[in-house]
Amino acid sequence: NAGVTQTPKFQVLKTGQSMTLQCAQDMNHEYMSWYRQDPGMGLRLIHYSVGAGITDQGEVPNGYNVSRSTTEDFPLRLLSAAPSQTSVYFCASSYASGSGVTQYFGPGTRLLVL
Amino acid sequence: QQQVKQSPQSLIVQKGGISIINCAYENTAFDYFPWYQQFPGKGPALLIAIRPDVSEKKEGRFTISFNKSAKQFSLHIMDSQPGDSATYFCAAVGNAGNMLTFGGGTRLMVKP
Numbered sequence: 535n536a537g538v539t540q541t542p543k544f545q546v547l548k549t550g551q552s553m554t555l556q557c558a559q560d561m562n563h564e565y566m567s568w569y570r571q572d573p574g575m576g577l578r579l580i581h582y583s584v585g586a587g588i589t590d591q592g593e594v595p596n597g598y599n600v601s602r603s604t605t606e607d608f609p610l611r612l613l614s615a616a617p618s619q620t621s622v623y624f625c626a627s628s629y630a631s632g633s634g635v636t637q638y639f640g641p642g643t644r645l646l647v648l
Numbered sequence: 649q650q651q652v653k654q655s656p657q658s659l660i661v662q663k664g665g666i667s668i669i670n671c672a673y674e675n676t677a678f679d680y681f682p683w684y685q686q687f688p689g690k691g692p693a694l695l696i697a698i699r700p701d702v703s704e705k706k707e708g709r710f711t712i713s714f715n716k717s718a719k720q721f722s723l724h725i726m727d728s729q730p731g732d733s734a735t736y737f738c739a740a741v742g743n744a745g746n747m748l749t750f751g752g753g754t755r756l757m758v759k760p
Contacts, residue, residue: 538691565747567747569750574657574752574753575752576652576654576737576750576751576752576753577692577737577748577750578750579747579748579749582747592747624691624692626691634680634682634697634699634741635680635682635741635748636694637682637694637748639691639692639693640691641689641690641691642689642690642691
């Protein structure tokens with residue numbers, strides 16, 4: 535079980551460039567989400583998905599797109615990178631049970647936009 | 649507007665001491681409150697969680713205290729160890745399709 539995997543680990547972009555952050559999970563979880571982590575801001579939800587073909591916006595969705603064509607994969611696309619998108623990005627998958635929600639995070643992608 | 653407010657932002661504790669991190673929430677629809685631990689270069693990992701129908705939950709050296717009327721909850725780390733040095737996040741769940749709303753995080757340093 536690899537859990538949640540993310541690629542790349544680190545990326546440098548120039549303003550205006552586009553890229554896709556990859557995320558995959560092998561736990562057959564229905565729920566997947568993307569967060570960004572900035573100092574003092576905690577983790578803020580960008581987009582989430584409750585199943586294949588279903589996505590919705592989180593707290594900070596502007597400048598990002600997602601799609602969910604399979605249960606396993608949930609890529610995050612930056613349409614036109616801006617310096618304000620410099621951050622660490624975490625993908626997570628989760629399941630809900632009677633005791634609560636257990637969320638598993640990937641190792642993160644550190645993005646620098648120049 | 650942060651729906652979950654966490655304090656302090658940073659905390660230094662001597663080995664063997666008690667670390668206390670506090671969180672407050674506004675949304676009464678929240679019904680599940682987990683704490684996550686994050687080491688440098690890693691993703692957050694679930695540490696302990698509580699539902700509002702109990703006032704306290706203990707797992708080893710980690711205890712959550714919950715005050716539903718005050719809409720506050722806290723993490724206590726007893727006998728803190730240098731290996732506990734990490735960033736801790738409180739969170740709340742209750743809306744947005746089982747997604748978590750996180751506090752701002754607390755960077756804990758336990759001095760030997």
